[in-house]
Amino acid sequence: MTLATSCDSKSQPEGLKNLSVLFTPIQLGPLTLRNRFFMAPLTRDRSIPTNVPSNLMVEYYRQRAKGGAALIIAESSLVSRQGTIWPHAPGIWSDEHVHAWKKVTDAVHEEGAYIYLQLLHVGRIAHIDAPEQIASGEPVYAPSPIRAHAGNLSKFRFLPGEPGPSTPVEIKDPRKIIEQFRNAATNAKKAGFDGVEIHAGGGFLVHEFLDNTVNKRTDEWGGSVENRARFGLEILRALTExxxxxxxxxxxxxxxxxIDIGMPLEDTIETFTYFITEADKLNLAYMMLLRYSETMNPIIDGKLRGTKHDVIQTYRPLVRNSKFFVNQSYTPQEAAEHIATGKVDGVFLGTAWIANPDLPYRVKYGIPLSGFDFGRLYGARDASVLSEEELAKGYTDYPFAEQVQEKALLN
Incomplete structure (x- = not known):
């Protein structure tokens, strides 16, 4: 299948003409992206048997690049060996990871797309008994020794009893972790990635430093907004170098x-206004903000944990030197509307890519999107005992639209 990178409105059904903006190119730093179909990072737990990207992952990313994605952000990759809630998450701290990821980036580039790698340290959202944490010989680290409340979003389903996160140990010198991010970025560059993204949300380490309900430090890394923002900003500087x-x-x-994080509204706006303003001075490619979603916010002690506010209205005016992107359960129609009206520069779509490797083609021609099998969204609890054929189910076996149409004709 050859996917056009422009959108002829005459070839579209009447109701889809407003989606044409998704097929317009956009400049991202030195890269010219062929359209505005961006694929958000999606944890899929297929790094078998431990944390090294598999050949199955090569095929998965190739399919979506072939299907028309302009920019793919590869799934969260650990900057060091950690005991995460995902038993088969990939890493990017060793030469073995570099060689494995190089197969992925080569495949994506061969299909005409670009690919970034999302870098992650999970911080306190880890468990001391997870195999990778044990192998690391390190404790669970966080800005302060405050344990996260256990919930459905933070249970270790591959450990007996499905426990929540462990009580963390305070990081003595955050500069050590900053250097881990720098090393991860160096490895990502060796592996052929076009750039990197840091995960500064999700209740993970960078987010933990920003949040005053989690970060109770009294040194240069805690207390004031400037101090709490220092960790994330220093990482961004290191990666840009x-x-x-x-x-x-x-x-x-x-x-x-x-995952049990969030400040009062006044503190939230003050903190993120400062962080975004300072980050915008660093010649970044983009900032991607998640909008509020009740489905992603747990109820703890009878209260909804999130801090509801409009991230576009609040933070868009602060971003002048980077592209402003958004994410969180957008439809292609919403994405097109937001881009066409100038609210955002682009929208990362996530789950729509899972069962639709040719998402742009389907959108262009009004072909209904397929739903995905949630039961096979992630690798199995003990995926190391499964065959590649089993792991491919619900991962690389979703058909392209033309295959669906051909099958219908044969029947």
Missing amino acids: VFGPGRVGVKLAPTGGY
Whole structure:
């Protein structure tokens, strides 16, 4: 299948003409993206048997690049060996990871797309008994020794009893972790990635430093807004030194909530206004903000944990030197409307890519999107005992639209 990168309105059904803006190119730093179909990072737990990207992952990313994605952000990759809630998450701290990821980036580039890698340290959202944490020989780290409340979004389903996160140990010198991010970015560049994105949301480590309900430090890394923002900003500076201007992005979640995090509204706006303003001075490629979603916010002690506010209205005016992107359960129709009206520069779509490797083609011609099998969204609890054929189900076996149409004709 050859996917056109422009959209002829005459070839579209009447109701889809307003989607044509999704097929317009956009400049992202030094890269010219062929359209505005961006694929958000999606954890899929297929790094078998431990944390090294598999050949199955090569096929998965190739399919979506072939299907028309302009920019793919590869799934959260750990900057060091950690005991995460995902038993088969990929890493990017060793030469073995570099060689494995290089197969992915080569495949994506061969299909005409670009690919960034999302870098992650989970912080306190880890468990001391997880195999990878044990192998690391390190404790669970966080800005302060405050344990996250256990919930459906933070249970270790591959451990007996499905426990929640462990009580963390305070990081003595955050500069050590900053250097882990720098090393991860260096490895990502060796692996052929076009850029990197830091995950500064999700209740993970960078987010934990920003949030005054989690970060109770009294040194230069805690207390004031400037001190709490220091960790994330220093990481962004380090990554920009590795990749150069226009090749580093950041994912932010000001509305909080996810995995027991979030400040009062006044503190939230003050903190993220400062962070975004300072980050915008660093020649980043983009900032991607998650909008508020009740489905992603747990109820803890009878209260909804998130901080509801409009991230576009609140933070868009602060971003002048980077592209402003958004994410969180957008439809293609919403994405097109937001771009056409100038609210945002682009929208990352996530779950729509799972069962629709040719998402742009389907949108262009009004072909209904397929739903995905939630039961096979992630790798199995003990995926190391499954065959590649089993792991491919609900991962690389979703057909392209033309295959669906051909099958219908045969029947």
